[in-house]
Amino acid sequence: MDNNKKNVQEAEPLLEAINLTKIYDDGVTAVDHVFFSVLPGQIFVMLGANGAGKTTTINLFLNFIEPTEGETKIAGISSHREPLRAKQNVAFVSENVMLYPNFTALQNLDFFTRLGGKDFYTRKNYGDILLRVGLDETSFNKKLKDFSKGMRQKCGIAIAIAKDAPAILLDEPTSGLDPKAGHEFITLLASLRSEGKAILISTHDIFRAKEIADIVGIMRSGEMVMQKSKTEIEHENLEKLYLEYMM
Ligand SMILES: Nc1ncnc2c1ncn2[C@@H]1O[C@H](COP(=O)(O)OP(=O)(O)O)[C@@H](O)[C@H]1O
Ligand SMILES: [Mg+2]
Numbered sequence: 001m002d003n004n005k006k007n008v009q010e011a012e013p014l015l016e017a018i019n020l021t022k023i024y025d026d027g028v029t030a031v032d033h034v035f036f037s038v039l040p041g042q043i044f045v046m047l048g049a050n051g052a053g054k055t056t057t058i059n060l061f062l063n064f065i066e067p068t069e070g071e072t073k074i075a076g077i078s079s080h081r082e083p084l085r086a087k088q089n090v091a092f093v094s095e096n097v098m099l100y101p102n103f104t105a106l107q108n109l110d111f112f113t114r115l116g117g118k119d120f121y122t123r124k125n126y127g128d129i130l131l132r133v134g135l136d137e138t139s140f141n142k143k144l145k146d147f148s149k150g151m152r153q154k155c156g157i158a159i160a161i162a163k164d165a166p167a168i169l170l171d172e173p174t175s176g177l178d179p180k181a182g183h184e185f186i187t188l189l190a191s192l193r194s195e196g197k198a199i200l201i202s203t204h205d206i207f208r209a210k211e212i213a214d215i216v217g218i219m220r221s222g223e224m225v226m227q228k229s230k231t232e233i234e235h236e237n238l239e240k241l242y243l244e245y246m247m
Contacts (some may be wrong), residue, residue: 016037017072019036020033029222043213097152099144099159105144108144136186146208157185166197173185220245
């Protein structure tokens, strides 16, 4: 038997949504009895139109909001019942990365990394991480307020890499990136996958989804209406499928 396959099959999911449901106080059902899981070395892309429930799903993993029913687990730990322990196992990159505008890239990376409890990185380590995400030396000491959206995004992912958590959540990471920055970003995600990270991405960008996903989940009005693996999608027209599920 193929050993690699065996290992993947036996691996425990690092991210899990179990019967996950969120009804907001105003009665809107944003997430409706959703199940999915992401194994180490997998990228799960949540695809859906605005309002489909993607951000709500991510916010539930981060325990920013409480589930109405069901739960999320990170590395087997309930986000809701043990939020601190669960969140130690996940890094998060939001759509609009909130960093200190008056700090440089290096200062932001150092500040947030220490805040996360990691105080052993050297200046050289930080430089290597910034280079890895595609920021060059000349930008290390520039203030974030002088960065483009794409550069801020890179700084956000540098912070996520420094946290070195087994799972990574990204909410609309490629929205607003130009095609070159978007492509670089995809390459970076692929390298994180090869390190064994479990990655959950929300997007409405069907082309990026097809490029990077090991599993695509389509969300509509809070429901996960489709889940297919990369091999299943390869032989189908994802655009057509997506439109069909949107109807
Ligand atoms: N804090 C909130 N209170 C009430 N309704 C919300 C709140 N946040 C989101 N919603 C609603 O929940 C649904 C899902 O929103 P969201 O998770 O932001 O979707 P997406 O990220 O896919 O665009 C939408 O109908 C949205 O209007
Ligand atoms: Mg959203």
